[in-house]
Amino acid sequence: MGAPKRRSPASKSKNKRKPDYVMGPVPRDIFSLSHPEPPGPSARSLPELERLELLVANPDLYDVADKVFPARTPGTWGRRPAYPPFIYMILLAAISIFDTAEMACASFQHEHIWKTVREGVRQIRGDAAADGLPETGPQRHHWHDFRPKMLDVLQELREASRDAWINQALTQGLLARKRRGTLVRPHRSQVITGDGTVAKPASDQTEEFTIDKKTGELKLHRVDPDATMQLEGGDREIYGNKIVSFSVRDECSPHSRVILNVDTARHQSEVLDPDRQEEARVAVRLAREIRARAPGNHTIVYDKAWRGKHRAPLIRSGLTVFTRQYDGLKPQPLKKYRYESAGCTHDVYAAEGRACDRLLTVDGKTLYNPIPVKDVEFRDGNESRFYHVLEILCRYGPHTERIPVYETREDQTLDPRTKRPRFNRTEHLRIVPPGTEAGERLIGFRQDSESTFSTLDETHRLRRIPAYGADGALLIYIGYAWAKNSVALGITRRTR
Ligand SMILES: [Zn+2]
Numbered sequence: 416m417g418a419p420k421r422r423s424p425a426s427k428s429k430n431k432r433k434p435d436y437v438m439g440p441v442p443r444d445i446f447s448l449s450h451p452e453p454p455g456p457s458a459r460s461l462p463e464l465e466r467l468e469l470l471v472a473n474p475d476l477y478d479v480a481d482k483v484f485p486a487r488t489p490g491t492w493g494r495r496p497a498y499p500p501f502i503y504m505i506l507l508a509a510i511s512i513f514d515t516a517e518m519a520c521a522s523f524q525h526e527h528i529w530k531t532v533r534e535g536v537r538q539i540r541g542d543a544a545a546d547g548l549p550e551t552g553p554q555r556h557h558w559h560d561f562r563p564k565m566l567d568v569l570q571e572l573r574e575a576s577r578d579a580w581i582n583q584a585l586t587q588g589l590l591a592r593k594r595r596g597t598l599v600r601p602h603r604s605q606v607i608t609g610d611g612t613v614a615k616p617a618s619d620q621t622e623e624f625t626i627d628k629k630t631g632e633l634k635l636h637r638v639d640p641d642a643t644m645q646l647e648g649g650d651r652e653i654y655g656n657k658i659v660s661f662s663v664r665d666e667c668s669p670h671s672r673v674i675l676n677v678d679t680a681r682h683q684s685e686v687l688d689p690d691r692q693e694e695a696r697v698a699v700r701l702a703r704e705i706r707a708r709a710p711g712n713h714t715i716v717y718d719k720a721w722r723g724k725h726r727a728p729l730i731r732s733g734l735t736v737f738t739r740q741y742d743g744l745k746p747q748p749l750k751k752y753r754y755e756s757a758g759c760t761h762d763v764y765a766a767e768g769r770a771c772d773r774l775l776t777v778d779g780k781t782l783y784n785p786i787p788v789k790d791v792e793f794r795d796g797n798e799s800r801f802y803h804v805l806e807i808l809c810r811y812g813p814h815t816e817r818i819p820v821y822e823t824r825e826d827q828t829l830d831p832r833t834k835r836p837r838f839n840r841t842e843h844l845r846i847v848p849p850g851t852e853a854g855e856r857l858i859g860f861r862q863d864s865e866s867t868f869s870t871l872d873e874t875h876r877l878r879r880i881p882a883y884g885a886d887g888a889l890l891i892y893i894g895y896a897w898a899k900n901s902v903a904l905g906i907t908r909r910t911r
Pocket residue numbers: 754757759760761808809810811814
């Protein structure tokens with residue numbers, strides 16, 4: 416018993432049919448990069464005490480606590496809490512600094528640590544607030560009393576935190592509205608990376624009772640009510656709740672990453688939700704929430720869970736969306752171009768995310784030759800539009816054509832034969848095609864975003880988030896994001 420049965424999803428990809436066509440080489444074009452990305456900054460590790468100092472110096476944390484936990488009439492919460500809500504917010508975030516809630520409370524009993532917290536309160540809220548605090552920090556029973564109150568207003572806490580984090584990013588100069596770099600090679604501070612990760616519960620138990628085979632003893636286990644088998648990174652299956660988050664960081668400043676938004680994608684097993692629809696849907700919602708608060712033609716990077724239908728509305732909202740291409744898509748006919756003066760025709764298809772010249776090889780195979788893209792055009796508006804300017808190579812000299820790479824009105828109209836939208840354009844044509852240098856650069860940023868999670872993992876003993884249930888995991892993640900963002904805020908201020 417114990418660990419749940421794991422089904423290897425690798426077998427699925429092994430059975431995948433090989434394409435019955437050949438792709439031509441990736442041409443040198445606008446997606447080729449003239450110089451590599453400068454290596455990322457190596458961040459020095461920060462001692463616990465320094466992280467706590469930066470945390471208690473973050474004024475936004477206090478404001479969000481006041482907003483989400485306003486002073487309520489006595490009796491609403493039963494016993495009056497002995498500490499103001501911002502102390503519990505500090506404690507929540509400190510869990511990721513001190514590994515567990517137990518250790519955070521134990522640390523808050525230490526004279527020096529508690530003095531650090533009170534000094535932070537003094538700087539932000541003044542002498543009266545600092546001197547009004549009890550002589551020692553909250554203990555475990557205080558935390559256990561207050562945690563359910565946090566869970567009661569979890570979505571309000573998530574939303575207020577999200578708004579504060581996005582504002583912080585803007586203040587740090589991240590997600591500037593005016594474009595830095597180019598559409599194809601955006602500045603790092605304008606690339607939002609997202610990830611779905613599995614928050615492993617404090618226990619792998621799926622059975623409430625087990626029988627010890629040797630002694631016959633019946634054992635009771637605590638079972639996470641929300642956790643199920645989840646896919647992480649698309650191929651590893653782990654037991655837990657899925658957390659989706661987005662972040663952004665600056666180019667050359669260590670510890671500048673700001674987590675912008677987070678939520679849980681509710682439990683769906685791979686059998687019930689093989690394409691990770693639930694995760695993809697939550698990720699689209701979070702991306703739109705960010706876009707509404709930080710407008711601009713930013714680039715957003717996610718994984719293959721985002722298909723054409725997820726990308727289309729985000730592209731319409733003005734975001735450049737990049738993901739790897741979903742495997743096994745069939746090339747789609749785009750248009751047959753006829754040039755009377757030269758007397759030539761070009762059969763243009765969409766294959767592997769970009770426009771290709773369809774040709775036949777000498778041994779009768781279909782060859783899709785990627786057409787060089789000279790330029791990517793962007794038209795801002797209520798509905799943003801993106802175009803590729805193609806340079807169709809020809810022995811009579813190149814032909815220039817412009818094709819939309821956003822979902823057009825015509826694409827959305829129903830085909831009378833199939834009763835389905837005419838063309839799922841954002842599935843087959845990509846603003847930045849995967850497999851190009853520009854695309855690989857963006858993927859590199861996302862891998863870096865995964866290190867957010869390894870930091871989270873390292874922060875917690877046994878690589879587990881010490882919380883039961885999807886809500887419990889989200890609460891811990893919100894605290895973790897506050898601790899991380901407070902570091903980004905403090906270090907950025909220091910270096911300026
Ligand atoms: Zn031609």
